[in-house]
Amino acid sequence: MTIYKALTIAGSDCGGGAGIQADLKTFQELGAYGMSVITAVTAQNTLGVQGVYPIESAAISRQLDSIGEDLEPDAVKTGMLFDAEIIRIVAAKVEQYRWRSLVIDPVMVAKGGSPLLRQEALQTLIKFLIPLALVTTPNIPEAEILARMPIRTLSDREEAAKRFIQMGSKYVVIKGGHDRHADEIVDLVYDGASFVYMESKRVETRHTHGTGCTYSAAVTAQLARGKSVAEAVQTAKSFIQAAIEDQLGIGGGHGPTNHFAYQRRVRGE
Ligand SMILES: Nc1ncnc2c1ncn2[C@@H]1O[C@H](COP(=O)(O)OP(=O)(O)OP(=O)(O)O)[C@@H](O)[C@H]1O
Numbered sequence: 001m002t003i004y005k006a007l008t009i010a011g012s013d014c015g016g017g018a019g020i021q022a023d024l025k026t027f028q029e030l031g032a033y034g035m036s037v038i039t040a041v042t043a044q045n046t047l048g049v050q051g052v053y054p055i056e057s058a059a060i061s062r063q064l065d066s067i068g069e070d071l072e073p074d075a076v077k078t079g080m081l082f083d084a085e086i087i088r089i090v091a092a093k094v095e096q097y098r099w100r101s102l103v104i105d106p107v108m109v110a111k112g113g114s115p116l117l118r119q120e121a122l123q124t125l126i127k128f129l130i131p132l133a134l135v136t137t138p139n140i141p142e143a144e145i146l147a148r149m150p151i152r153t154l155s156d157r158e159e160a161a162k163r164f165i166q167m168g169s170k171y172v173v174i175k176g177g178h179d180r181h182a183d184e185i186v187d188l189v190y191d192g193a194s195f196v197y198m199e200s201k202r203v204e205t206r207h208t209h210g211t212g213c214t215y216s217a218a219v220t221a222q223l224a225r226g227k228s229v230a231e232a233v234q235t236a237k238s239f240i241q242a243a244i245e246d247q248l249g250i251g252g253g254h255g256p257t258n259h260f261a262y263q264r265r266v267r268g269e
């Protein structure tokens with residue numbers, strides 16, 4: 001049996017809905033062996049973020065080397081990177097170990113508004129990490145900040161997508177989850193040549209904690225399994241749609257998505 005290995009470089013969410021925990025659950029569900037490099041520990045639950053504790057640089061470097069020296073991943077994703085120094089370390093190791101199937105989820109704030117990336121790190125992200133990406137997966141507010149433009153219309157979204165390709169990402173997916181007015185959610189996928197719109201029905205729910213992490217982890221798992229970016233984003237869309245529709249309903253606030261849902265549907269349960 002071939003073992004496909006996927007690595008997440010991200011923050012820990014002790015509540016299990018986002019971050020490293022969401023990534024590892026998604027990797028497992030989609031048939032990839034999951035590995036993790038933890039950049040920060042967060043104390044959070046469905047009510048909000050109660051604490052953020054970055055991991056020291058040497059520990060991040062050492063984790064990356066432990067993976068790079070022995071367990072070559074087939075695909076890698078980044079999530080919460082917190083500050084410029086962590087981004088520089090991650091970019092240098094991605095280059096050193098030639099991790100080409102790199103998915104960047106440019107996490108900036110948690111759903112409740114708590115910052116997960118320092119403002120001063122934006123330029124470092126643009127200059128050092130995005131040029132290494134196979135796929136970057138911003139939501140609309142993140143795309144507005146990184147592309148430096150307001151996004152209101154679909155043509156704004158296309159212009160922003162072009163700017164990500166100019167920054168050096170080979171593909172970009174601008175996710176539409178934050179477009180609150182629409183019944184349909186539209187994600188835009190762009191490879192520098194053609195725009196592909198992926199539509200899905202908006203699920204009316206407050207249980208969307210970790211949607212972005214789960215989605216980008218699903219893309220990464222599929223890339224690790226050797227799928228094309230076009231196939232990976234299709235499966236990831238089905239995975240997140242199922243995870244949002246079949247809500248777990250745990251916690252008193254914005255609950256996590258259901259990482260079991262997609263495979264349960266595949267099995268016909
Ligand atoms: N209410 C919803 N119904 C259906 N699909 C959704 C909903 N909210 C988000 N999605 C889908 O989930 C994926 C993640 O999108 P979203 O824009 O929520 O990411 P995000 O803001 O980065 O998430 P996070 O806040 O966890 O970082 C996208 O494919 C999006 O279309």
Ligand SMILES: Cc1ncc(CO)c(N)n1
Pocket residue numbers: 010011012013018019020042079080107109110111116209210211212213
């Ligand atoms: C650790 C972590 N990463 C990402 C997000 C964004 O959903 C979060 N809430 N927590």
